[in-house]
Amino acid sequence: MKRGTRWSRRRRLLALAASLLLSPLAGGAADAPLKSIVMLDFELIDPTLDRASDEAQRERLKRISALLRQQFIDKGFYRVLDTAPQQAMIDDLKSRFMLYDCNGCDIDIGRALGADRVMTAWVQKVSNLILNINIQINDVASGQPLLNKSVDIRGNTDTSWERGIRYMVRSMEEKRQGNR
Template sequence: MIDCTLIDDNASYNDADTNRAQQARVSLISDDLRAQLRDRQLFRVADNAPASGLIAQLGRAQDMNACNGCELQVGRKLGVERVGVCWVQKVSNLIININLRVEDVATGKAVFQRSVDIRGNTDLSWQRGIKALVDRLGDDPDATR
């Protein structure tokens, strides 16, 4: 599970405090997503540390959610069967979209891709969005087998 990324359509209007808060929220939901996947036994979640250099290198050049297969390189480096990519699109402080895609590393095929829209820019609303995505993933036997 690669860390979630943030696409902020209002980034030019944000100050340093807002940016710090948003990055903290992205870290929070990345950790929460991994924990929920583990706790619900939907996946064994790999430690990304062995691929941290590759992830950093790829992330400097592009968003991991739209990098044309670079997430598969990360999956191969980690020796996993599936790789998860999460991104948050912040349209405004009221409208936020959280996305999750799970891909088969061998084929590159997306086995799960869903999105939830949340209202409100709080830790709790973002965490509820992640829970809703994990609930949908848990309901999809093809994605988790």
């Protein structure tokens, strides 16, 4: 057997052994049990005083909240918890605060539901042409933010809002930002 062939085989065996040893480390979060998350509905920041599109925007907020929940479930990002057991608490807090900016009330909701994580979400409308979709995922135990995502969209339409959610989810998937 030629010396070059032997070294080539040895290198291949070493590479195979290294890949087998390192593969559990590469999986990391993907192999970890799914963390639970409370996903609060999207809220709207609209300083434009354009009341003509209020009803359509309320419907879009509901639609993208449901779409994002389903995408998190489908992609296996988190184990999404039902908020119904604490809906009265959520409704009371929403009547007094914007949940994305309520000085920790989102963490209280997460604790009440026994979640690992809590997500707040909002759409900021600059105009009917310029909007951005935002989410923040916080650790319930520490109250610290773990992930902030923002997507700018153009156009105040069902299609643009849904496209923004799909883009955000695709970005999270590509960057492996689920189950943090």
